[in-house]
Amino acid sequence: MAETHLLRExxxxxxxxxxxxxxxxxxxxxxxxxxLLNKINLQHCECMFGIHKFxxxxxxxxxxxxxxxxxxxxVACYNKIQSNINDQTIQxxxxxIGLYFIPYYIKEDQKYxxxxxxxxxxxxxxxxxxxxxxxxxxxxxFCFQVMGxxxxxxxxDYCTVVSLNDVKKYYxxxxxxxxxxxxxxxxxxxxxxxxxxHHKPGVWIKNCAQINHP
Numbered sequence: 001m002a003e004t005h006l007l008r009e010x011x012x013x014x015x016x017x018x019x020x021x022x023x024x025x026x027x028x029x030x031x032x033x034x035x036l037l038n039k040i041n042l043q044h045c046e047c048m049f050g051i052h053k054f055x056x057x058x059x060x061x062x063x064x065x066x067x068x069x070x071x072x073x074x075v076a077c078y079n080k081i082q083s084n085i086n087d088q089t090i091q092x093x094x095x096x097i098g099l100y101f102i103p104y105y106i107k108e109d110q111k112y113x114x115x116x117x118x119x120x121x122x123x124x125x126x127x128x129x130x131x132x133x134x135x136x137x138x139x140x141x142f143c144f145q146v147m148g149x150x151x152x153x154x155x156x157d158y159c160t161v162v163s164l165n166d167v168k169k170y171y172x173x174x175x176x177x178x179x180x181x182x183x184x185x186x187x188x189x190x191x192x193x194x195x196x197x198h199h200k201p202g203v204w205i206k207n208c209a210q211i212n213h214p
Contacts (some may be wrong), residue, residue: 001049001199002067010074011204015193018077019204021141023134023157024070024206026060033061049083057128059200069135070204077142080187081192096178097146097171103143104164107136112161114140125214131158146182148190 003011031039034056041049074088091106095113104111117130132140138160164177185191193199 003061004049004068006071007204010049010078012193012198013078014022014074015189015191015192016199018142018145021138021145022070022204023138024062024066024204024205025207026062026202027030028057029054029059029061031056034059048153060205062205065125065174073135073138073142076139080181090139092143094143094180096180097167101180102198103140103147105132105136105140105143105161107132111164113164113167115160115162118162118167125162125166125170129162133158134159146185146188146191148188182201 001016032056035138036061037054041047041054049129072090076092086133093104095104095111096102104113104115106112112130112132115125118125126155137157140161168175168177
């Protein structure tokens with residue numbers, strides 16, 4: 001249902017590796033849930049969600065909040081690639097500091113950058129460091145994917161970050177900080193799906209484990 005309606009517009013646009021950025025957990029549906037979904041689709045929706053029956057132990061369900069957040073993620077990333085624009089509520093990109101291009105994510109009106117870019121510079125940065133998790137972290141991981149680096153970060157469920165304001169305290173006053181986004185991201189095969197083949201169903205779901213209902 002989510003793939004054919006909510007996510008259809010953007011799901012196939014991206015290289016499937018992009019979905020390594022996510023941590024959407026799926027659960028196999030039970031017999032009762034399968035019967036209910038089939039009844040809804042057949043009797044109330046005139047097979048709006050396809051003619052195939054939902055099957056217990058095979059089809060998955062995810063939290064509504066995760067599906068909604070995934071929609072926001074796909075739209076924000078698509079808009080960034082197509083027009084280099086930020087959503088008013090979801091902002092991410094790169095800051096050029098000297099010769100380095102460092103990804104950032106804005107949370108509570110602060111630009112946060114990964115701490116490991118500055119490790120060894122000063123221990124004082126640890127004082128104001130915070131951890132990005134869940135969907136906040138997904139946007140930072142997307143930036144790593146755009147640059148084609150740090151594949152090992154996809155297995156981590158958090159990233160320690162520091163605010164740009166704190167970073168500026170340790171650089172000379174003449175240091176420049178430039179907003180940056182790579183050109184021609186829409187042509188990069190490690191970001192965009194240039195194949196005609198569609199992704200397999202559930203490519204965005206991290207795992208689909210059987211759950212035990214009471």
